[in-house]
Amino acid sequence: MVAEWKGADEAYALALQKSQFISRDAFMGVLTESEKFWVGLQPFLLMRGYKLRPRYQPDWTPSWLKPKEIGRDLYSFEDALSLPRPGLIDAIRQYDGAKVVIKCIDTSTEELPIYQYLASPELMANPRNRTAPLLDVVLLPNDDSQVLIVMPQLLQFNQVPFRRIGEIFEAFEQLLQGLEFMHDLNVSHRDACYFNLMMDASKVVPRGFHFAQRWTNDGVSLKFRWRARWSVRPVPYHFIDFGISRRYPAGLKDVKDTTRLGQDRSAPEYVRPEPYDPFKADVYQLGNVFLKVIEPYDPDGLEPFLALGKAMTSPDPNGRPSPAAALQILDGMDKRLFKCRIWRPWLTWGEKFEISFCGVNSLV
Incomplete structure (x- = not known):
């Protein structure tokens, strides 16, 4: 999020001329609570080998608020795109550049053990098994109630x-x-x-x-x-x-x-x-x-x-x-x-x- 500045009202008015549905919070780069969760995890995920998009870097400044970009359509900037669903985020696996999706799940459910069972090497060797590959399981620091699972980025x-x-x-x-x-x-x-x-x-x-x-x-x-x-x-x-x-x-x-x-x-x-x-x-x-x-x-x-x-x-x-x-x-x-x-x-x-x-x- 960027702090208010003297020309913020005029800049927001210009943005509304491009798209009347842009909220002021979106224009100012205010992240949702679910997005802030991932920003907080960014250093940890980077250490684990997963790089998040620029929007979710702790030092992110919205591209459209840079002086030379004021007045351009907000959605001509990739970092204007927020997450389609809470609890899910895309990332790049650093060692090979693969696009992955990271999902946060509750450990109180059976989701992880069932997924691990179906995606086990023995069962994945069966050509009838159409379970999405499970690439990694990441335990959260100081939180046993949730865990992260990593999957390939698949298309609907x-x-x-x-x-x-x-x-x-x-x-x-x-x-x-x-x-x-x-x-x-x-x-x-x-x-x-x-x-x-x-x-x-x-x-x-x-x-x-x-x-x-x-x-x-x-x-x-x-x-x-x-x-x-x-x-x-x-x-x-x-x-x-x-x-x-x-x-x-x-x-x-x-x-x-x-x-x-x-x-x-x-x-x-x-x-x-x-x-x-x-x-x-x-x-x-x-x-x-x-x-x-x-x-x-x-x-x-x-x-x-x-x-x-x-x-x-x-x-x-x-x-x-x-x-x-x-x-x-x-x-x-x-x-x-x-x-x-x-x-x-x-x-x-x-x-x-x-x-x-x-x-x-x-x-x-």
């Missing part, structure tokens, strides 16, 4: 459009494999929902993307260069966030649960008072994701995915296929169709031509 799995039937098949297959793998270990994710499904975008977005502005390469430029998944396949997909996951005793059958949490609480069994099967609720949640993914596309060629999504979201939990059965349904698809293009209905003929033959890749 549906951030860029699907262009071919085979791309959707690959994503759905991997996610079902991951769910099946967890269920085989008697682990229920309990939040197998849209924002917990990610992809390794290192080949899809080779220039990288900004953690706080995922639709940009650098957080500032409106140009976003990416490649169609089909051209760089296979693209790895992953599950994240085991904050409400449960690991049940090995061999325990007929598991029942009563917790009703997570992003998607629309499963019919969630509104009933009696305990429910959490594994079948996982299937319902993932099926809803599948339906949401294919909804904005022309349906031609996507009918098998639509049928699968409807089966997975059956009002009767016993009528839903297991992940293994859902994979069998997918495997029965005509693979000759995988190269076929899929389109969002609002695209014009010219836009389709540019995408198909001119290498244009927009986010529409």
